[in-house]
Structures are given as structure tokens and as C-alpha cells.
Amino acid sequence: MSLREIIQVTWLSLLVSGSAVLLAMAAGLPAAVLLYLKKFPGRRLITALVNTGMGLPPVVVGLLVAVLFWRTGPLGFLGMMYTPVAMVIAQFIIALPLVVGLSLAAFEQVDPEVLLQARALGASGLQTVRVLFRESSLGQLAAIMAAFGGVISEVGAVMMVGGNLKGYTRVLTTAIVQETRTGNLRSAVYLALILLALSFLINLFLTSLQRKGASRWQGPSWK
């Protein structure tokens, strides 16, 4: 496997998984806020579904997206099967419950009196939500780390909906599978090391943010 190919699959891995997590954050964080702040019928059911979704097998997600985007499927006319877009959609479905569930758990760790005090000091609804995110920032970072770690390392869904097409939809995990199948174990090991290094560097970055947050907080639980 050439260096050019390695850079290409690494870049596509980052692009697909990064986009999926960003989209999951864009949809999942407001959903978590709604689930936390608003009491509405069906809230418990949705929370239970979210918690179940956190353990969703990637192959099942891959199958679901494949059924949707298959040429004869309901969204087949979009022609998105075996494209990076389909891979982003599959990984978004995997990441979404992780973001919602872990963010919700982080919100629930915040003392409700902190929010009430913010309101009592004159915070508007939006300002109260900002306080909620600020107070649960460590948990939010953990949610992002878990979601990114979950999608960048999965192989089942991207293999099924991306098709592992060389130079187009091949990412680090599917490339490792491909190289192992064809007996290029050396390349497979290099790719695995790159995947591990990527996960490590991203987690190191997020952990340093967490540490910064922890030293800024200095609340009783950290003593």
C-alpha cells in the first residue's frame, strides 16, 4: 500500500467519523437538553430507546442504512449507496444515541439548584442552557470522546454501506480488513498503528481539555 493511499484512507476516516460526530452533536445535544429540561409524555420511553441505542451493533445499523439506500430501497433514487455520505449517515446513527445518552447523564450530574440559582440571578432560558453546558462540560467531553472512539473504530457499518472501494470509500478499518484478507499483514499492522495513534491523539487532546476544565472547577468532588 503506497503512502498516498495510506494518507487518503486516514484522511477519509477522519472526515467521515468527524462529520458523523459533529452531526450527532448538532442533533444530539439539543435533544439531550430537551429530554433533561422538558417534561413531556413519552420522555421516559425516548430515554429508554436512547439508552438501548447506545449499544446498537454497527452491523445492524449498516444493514438498516443499506436497506434504505439500496437501489430498490425507499431512498435508492438518491444513489448514495457505496458513497462516503452513506458512511457518514451510518456512523451518525451509531454516534447519536451515544451523544444523547452520555450528555443526558452528564446533565443529570449537575445540581438542579445551580440552574435554579442561575434563573434566580436573572439568566434567560438560553443563558440557563449555557450554564447547564458549562457545569457539565467534563461529561460532555466524555460523551464526544466515547462517540468518536465508537465510530472511528467500527468496521461493520462502513463496510456494508461504503463497500470499501479503493480510493473512494476505503477507510482505516476497512483497509485493515482488506490488507489482512490479502495477506499484507505488514500494511495491516501499519494501518492499525495509525488508527491507534489517531484515537490516542484525539483522546489526548480531549483529555487535556477535560483536565483544564477540572482544574478550573475545583469543586468538592475533586478534592
Place this chain on the structure above:
Amino acid sequence: MARPELEVRGLVVQVAGRKILEVSCFDLRKGECLALFGPNGSGKSTFLRTLSLLQKPESGEIYYQGQAVGPKDRERLQQKIVYLLQKPVFFQGTVRDNLMLGLRFRRLDRETQRARLEKIAGLFNLHSLLNSSPYELSGGERQRVHLARAFILEPEFLYLDEPFNGLDVRFREELMSDFHRIRKVTGVTTVLVTHIRQEAVYLADRMAVMLGGRIVRVGTPEEISSAPDSPEVSRLMGQEALVEGVVEKADNGLLEIRGHGQTIYAFGRQKAGDRVVLTFRPEEVILAPARPASSVRNWFEAEVREIRPHDRMLLVLMDCGFRLKAFVSRSSVEELGLRPGSKVWAGIKATALTTGPGLQETGFSENEK
């Protein structure tokens, strides 16, 4: 008389279908400090939350400067109110961040924020604490920061829920005195929730006594102390029920009351034949080895039943046909040689006795124990 700044009419708050607050009429005057005073569970905090517009009532109206506060006006009025919760909860960051957060909520410009911080840090003596985490501070310092973040917003209405709770005596007295001084300087209209009488009497211009979710008495601390109007309020004001009797003679306010085989003198508005409950403060009872010649009208020969420590004083429980309590210093107990079983004369001035309407159930049970 000037119109009250805030009025409440027909307020009802329910939780899970149970009525927990019912206030038919309540006024708040500009610049005053009003204490919502009552035992735990009497609805004080719920009322304060409702006044701060954070708890929606089932029914009732709040009027600000004579105008009913509608849904559209709520946000505008909320910007004039600062409400401090009983437990001082802090946000992430330093004391400075915590003080500034409310100013940021109000989107004040940086120059104003800096000026307010400087002013309030000086008033509350917080300069050395600004860069610390609130959780590194002592309980007293935390409470000081908690109060300061309310004053920094320069609100029109300041609502405080038990702001001196959980502090040791020294910190409490120090902080209360600072609060009293700063409140006078700022002139902010304040509602203070407390279950401690001394706090209410020291800080409040007026008190609203709450019992069972209702306001049962409003007046200055002096008015309520001198005419509590019910045994419950009397007890809350630190007065003990002495005896229930019948007025035999009323002469220009001086009543001659017969009860428990004794004649007792007190001042009151009752007339001959009325049943009255007499209440007193144990700290106003004088003890003497023999009946002295003095201006004190009521003297009872009593037998000491028990002597108990109470704060820095001793509580002497006596029997003189009815139960009587007195707070005296340790040295006085030693000088008088008081011990259970010894005889002593107990005196109470007629002006130190409060007369309330007599009831069949006089609420004596606590005193009789």
C-alpha cells in the same frame, strides 16, 4: 400613604393537588426589609419562590407599582429581582467569575461590570478572595460571596432564603451586621426568609408571620411582640404561655387577672370578664431569694424543678402553681444557690406580660411538659 411597590392578592400554590400556600393579601413597601418568619414547612420558601416568579401559582395576582404582572411583564420584572437560594450553590470558576456571572446575564458593559465588582468587593471585604475557588473558602466566606453576588446586581427587589443558616454564631453575627449596614446603604427592598426570631427582629422593618401556608400576622417586630394575637404567634416570638385566666378588673389598661389561684397584673385592651392568655419571655423573669420591695407587680413563690444549660445561659424550670421558666446566668444561679427543690421568688413586671385572647385550648401543652 404611598402605594406598595409590590402587592399580592389571592395567591394559591398547589403541589400534587395539595394546597401548600394561600396568601390572600400581602404588600411590600419600597426600601423596607420584610422578614417572612415562621417554623420550617410553613410555606415561607414557596412564597419567596412565587414572589420571585420562579414558581407559578394556581391562582392569584402579583401587582408591581399597581399594575398586574401579566405573562409579558414577567421577564421585565424578573430582571429587577434577585433571589438567593438557601444553599449557596456556586458556578464553575473563581469567586470573581461567580460575582460577574449575574452581570453577564444582564449584558452590562465591561466598564460597569468592573466598577460594580470593585464596589462590592470593597463593601463585602472580598478583595483577597476574588481569585479563589468558592469551594476553598470557609462557610462564612462562602455565605459572604453568596450575598455579594446578589448586591452586585443592584436589584430593585432582593429575596433571601435563610441567608445566615448553618453559620456558627460569630460568623452569623458578623455577616448579619454587614448585611444590615449594606442594606441600609443600598436601600434595596428586601424579603428575608427566616425561622430565627432574633434574625427577624434585628434585620426587619416589618415581619410577616407564616403558619401552615398562610400569613397570620403582619407588623413591626415590636407590634407583633407586644400583641401577637394568638398563642402560636406568641410562642414563635419567643414568648411562653404563662397562664390562662379571667380579667377581674380593668383600669386604664392595667388588668387584674385571676388564674391558677393567683392574681396576676398585666397590661392589655381586654375588659372585665374576658378570658385571656398571658405570655412572657423567660429572659424577663427576675429571681430573688426573698420577695423584695420593688416596682415589679407580679411575684410568685416557686420551687425549682430543673436547671438546664441553654446557649450561654441556664434555663431554670419552676413550679408556682403553674410552670414558669427563667433564663439566668450561671453566676446568678450560684449566688442564689439554686438547685432542684430549692425555693425562690420569681418576679415579672406587668409590662413584660402579653395578653392574648383566651382559648379553651390555650396551647399550654408545651409549657406544661
